[in-house]
Amino acid sequence: MKLLEFPHSHYCEKARWALDYKGITFEAVAIMPGLHMRTVRKYAPHTYVPVLLDNNEVVQGSSEIINYVEQKQVLFPLNPAGADELRECLELERSMDKRLGENIRQVLYSRLLAYPDFIRHCFTHPMNRSRQIVFSLFYPILRNKIYKTYVVSSAQVEQAKHEFDVAVCELENRLKQRQYLLGEQFTRADLSVASMLSLLVMPPEHPFPWQEIPDQQTKTFFETFQDHPVSDWVRKMYRDHRLRETEHPS
Ligand SMILES: N[C@@H](CCC(=O)N[C@@H](CS)C(=O)NCC(=O)O)C(=O)O
Structure with a gap:
């Protein structure tokens, strides 16, 4: 596969x-x-x-x-068992993929596209040297394309920041009295939300080797988020549930 x-x-x-x-x-x-x-x-x-x-x-x-x-693989289910819970779970996943995932991408690209070596590492670190050189040669064109597709304008980045903050605030409230987003078990909603926030939190179990953030404004944004209760929750989801294939209880 x-x-x-x-x-x-x-x-x-x-x-x-x-x-x-x-x-x-x-x-x-x-x-x-x-x-x-x-x-x-x-x-x-x-x-x-x-x-x-x-x-x-x-x-x-x-x-x-x-x-x-x-x-x-029906073992280790990620869907909740009941039909109502499943509906709610899928809706939460869909909504947070957009509100967290799309908005954080927009915010991060708006700053980090200015750092070609950093972006090259993100896209090509598992590739061989010649492919990395090809990436660098085409980067000016690619940067333009990514900007037009995902960043668009500074007004839209401000809007993305706002929507991201509102979504995080909702999650914080939701997680005040509970360990998981729905019911008593880890579901695809937890997995999705923790993944959407993983770039900001970078828990040690995340398989991607993140480099030092080259941009001070982004660095400050990352640092501020580290002490957030939702960050602690993401770290816990990774610690408890980001199993690798070899670690799975059989
Ligand atoms: N709804 C999709 C979104 C995936 C997505 O946006 N992928 C981006 C990378 S973060 C991509 O491949 N963009 C390039 C393209 O659309 O051609 C999912 O959940 O997988």
Whole structure:
């Protein structure tokens, strides 16, 4: 089984975590941004990753990958048992993927695209040297494209920051009296939310080697978030549930 990915993407982390949690062995394959469109479109209708390739099956998107592994491996369920809880869980996942995931991506790219070496590391650290050189050569074009797609304007970045803060505040309130987002058990909602916030918190169990943040404003934003109760919760989710395949109780 192969997972086509951008290593630092929080949506890819969500898919990796689900696969690891289920004890499913897979090979993560980092693909070149820009050229990824052709690679991914060979298999799937849209251009985004993660994409899971399992013999003839192609599954695109982090939530779809969770649906797929949930059917393939019924042990260690990520869906809650009841129909109402499942509905609520899926809605929370969908909403937080957008409100946390899309907004934090916009905020981070708005600052970090100015640091080519840092961005090269994010996309290409598992690739060989020649592919890293290709990345650097094409970076000016790629930077433009990422900016237009994900950053857009400083007004929209401000809006993204606001929406992100509101979503985090909601999570903080929700987690005041409980350990998990729904019920008494770890579910895909916890896995998704913790993944969406993983870049900010960088728990030690996260498999991506993050480099020192090169931008002071972003660094301060990261530092401020470290003491947040939601950060503590993300660290706990990773500590307790980010099992690797080899660590799974059989
Ligand atoms: N809804 C999708 C979103 C995935 C997504 O936005 N992936 C981004 C990387 S963070 C991507 O591949 N962008 C490139 C593209 O869309 O061509 C999911 O949950 O997997």
